[in-house]
Amino acid sequence: MSTTETTETTWAPERLLTSPAACLALRELGRHLAGAGFINRFGRLQIDDEKNEPLADLALGKYIDVAVASRFLGGPQATAALLETKAATITEESRFSLSFEVLSDGTAMAILPFLDSADDVPIDSVYAGTDTWLLRDQAWKYGLHGKRAIDLGTGTGLVAAFLTSRYETVVATDINQRATQTAQLSRELLHETAKSRMHVVTNDVAAGLHPGTFDFVCVNAPWVPAHRADGRIYSQGGETGFELPRRFILEGTELLAPNGIFIALCAELSFTDGSNPLRELLDDLEQNGFATSIEPTHAPHPFHAAADGTAETLPGLETARHVTAVVKRNP
Ligand SMILES: C[S@@+](CC[C@H](N)C(=O)[O-])C[C@H]1O[C@@H](n2cnc3c(N)ncnc32)[C@H](O)[C@@H]1O
Numbered sequence: 221m222s223t224t225e226t227t228e229t230t231w232a233p234e235r236l237l238t239s240p241a242a243c244l245a246l247r248e249l250g251r252h253l254a255g256a257g258f259i260n261r262f263g264r265l266q267i268d269d270e271k272n273e274p275l276a277d278l279a280l281g282k283y284i285d286v287a288v289a290s291r292f293l294g295g296p297q298a299t300a301a302l303l304e305t306k307a308a309t310i311t312e313e314s315r316f317s318l319s320f321e322v323l324s325d326g327t328a329m330a331i332l333p334f335l336d337s338a339d340d341v342p343i344d345s346v347y348a349g350t351d352t353w354l355l356r357d358q359a360w361k362y363g364l365h366g367k368r369a370i371d372l373g374t375g376t377g378l379v380a381a382f383l384t385s386r387y388e389t390v391v392a393t394d395i396n397q398r399a400t401q402t403a404q405l406s407r408e409l410l411h412e413t414a415k416s417r418m419h420v421v422t423n424d425v426a427a428g429l430h431p432g433t434f435d436f437v438c439v440n441a442p443w444v445p446a447h448r449a450d451g452r453i454y455s456q457g458g459e460t461g462f463e464l465p466r467r468f469i470l471e472g473t474e475l476l477a478p479n480g481i482f483i484a485l486c487a488e489l490s491f492t493d494g495s496n497p498l499r500e501l502l503d504d505l506e507q508n509g510f511a512t513s514i515e516p517t518h519a520p521h522p523f524h525a526a527a528d529g530t531a532e533t534l535p536g537l538e539t540a541r542h543v544t545a546v547v548k549r550n551p
Contacts, residue, residue, distance in 0.1 A: 231319050231333040232306050233401035241301035243408050248294035249322070250329055250409030253279055259326045261353050266326075279322040281334060286316040322409065323348060323378050325356060327385050330378035330406035344398045347375045347454035351519055351542075355379050355440040355485055358544050362481050363387070366435020372425065372472055373439050375454065377403025377418070384414040387436065391429070393421045396453045425464075426471035434475045436482075441465040443487040445534060460534060461487060462497045469501055469545060473510060476549040484545045488514060491536045498545060505547055515544045 236242040256275055257268035267276045274284045275292050290299045299316065302308035310316050320333045332348045335341060356379050363369060369387040371380040373394055380392030380403065394400045400422040407418050423429070442449070442457045442464055449456035457464040465486040473482045490496040502512040519542040 231336075233333070233398065233405055235305040236302075236307050237401060237404055239301045239305050241298050242305050242307060243405075245293040245298035245302050246331075246405060246408035248298065249279070249292055250411070252292045253322060253324060253329065253409070254327075254411065257326065258322070258324050260322060260324050262323075262350065278316075278318060279324075281318050281321045283311065283315040283317040286310060286314045289316040323352070323376065325353075325378075325382060328356075328378060328382035328414075329409040330376035330381055331402055331409065332376050333402060341450075341452065343451045344396050344453055346396070346399045346402045348378065351440055351485055352376070352378055354517055354519055355438060355483075356382050358483050358485070359383060359436070359438050362483050362546065363436040363438065364481075366477070366480065368434050368477075369436040369438075370429070370434045370475060371438055372468055373441065374403050374420070375399050375440075377406035377420065379438060379440075380418055380420075381406055381410055381414065383436070383438075384410065384417040388417060390418050391421060391434075392418060393423050393426075393429075395422065395424050397422050399454075425467050426475055429475055431474045432477055435477055435480045437472045437475050437480065438483045439468045439472055440485040441468045457487075460489075460497075462489065466497065466501060469498075469505075469547070473505060473547045473549065476547075478549055478551045480549050482545075482547040482549075484547075485517065485519075486543065486545060488541050488543045488545075489534070489537060490539045491534075492538050493536060498543070502545060502547065509550050511548045511550060513546045515546060517542045517544055 252275055256272040259266040274288050277284050278289055290296050293299050308318050320331045323330045323332055333346055359379055367388045369383045370391040374380050374392035377392045380390050383390045392403050400420050403420045407415050442455045443461045444455040444457055445461040446456055446459050469484055476482055488498045505512055
């Protein structure tokens with residue numbers, strides 16, 4: 221297959237949002253994928269029927285015939301709108317591909333824009349990783365009761381989209397406008413009820429949100445220390461990596477209604493001087509009307525890139541592990 225591209229691949233989510241034909245294409249794509257039982261958890265691909273393989277290829281960002289793509293996207297006008305907004309590319313041989321991948325757990329879906337280059341990751345790129353699925357699974361486990369949920373630092377919006385199957389109102393927030401624009405596009409993939417439940421907001425942690433009003437709050441907090449994060453918004457957690465998770469935990473738990481549950485994926489660090497900032501923060505919350513616990517995850521060690529353990533990544537660091545911090549507001 222030749223992939224001689226005739227258009228650029230620069231991703232511009234804000235241009236799609238202002239194109240009704242491009243939004244229609246996303247709605248049609250979401251409808252076809254839901255009908256075909258499409259599940260894509262990073263390589264764990266599933267689809268109900270082999271005849272839907274071209275549809276799965278389209279959703280994975282592979283090249284397929286433009287006429288076939290057009291069938292799944294609501295017609296030539298919608299396909300043209302995607303090309304015009306740089307959300308798709310076409311070759312001289314009429315092979316068409318999307319500039320993004322669709323993530324799906326079979327119910328919730330989200331758009332993950334492809335990077336122009338894996339070597340040059342922009343600081344405002346939109347993140348999804350294996351921990352996204354971990355957050356989704358923890359949300360499945362802990363997000364059981366109530367009407368209102370919020371996904372802080374939503375990225376693609378996948379977990380917020382998932383929460384619409386459990387909650388009447390779901391807010392998805394992020395400080396990165398590129399992420400909130402992408403989450404808005406992800407919303408277009410959902411069926412009408414889910415779409416009407418999901419609201420996307422650009423803000424800093426919990427700024428502007430009413431305290432005490434959410435039954436479930438979740439976050440996959442950035443935890444990488446500044447000197448290792450290259451300024452990337454999705455990973456940089458502050459100087460030691462805990463400054464931003466601390467804010468998410470403090471401000472996120474303030475959002476909880478009585479009996480509400482907060483979960484944060486983050487790193488638990490302990491230092492040779494005996495300090496453990498996450499544990500100490502949760503102990504403080506225990507004194508102020510919350511019940512807390514720390515559940516280790518099966519995700520890789522946060523500082524696994526260090527050659528031998530954790531000592532060289534932060535001064536005085538003794539141990540580090542990836543955990544889910546769970547906080548419940550007492551009745
Ligand atoms: C590790 S990513 C997780 C994204 C998504 N929740 C997921 O699990 O795929 C962290 C997210 O937090 C967002 N973020 C970083 N700083 C933030 C802040 N001060 N306020 C709100 N969101 C922030 C980033 O833009 C990014 O989308």
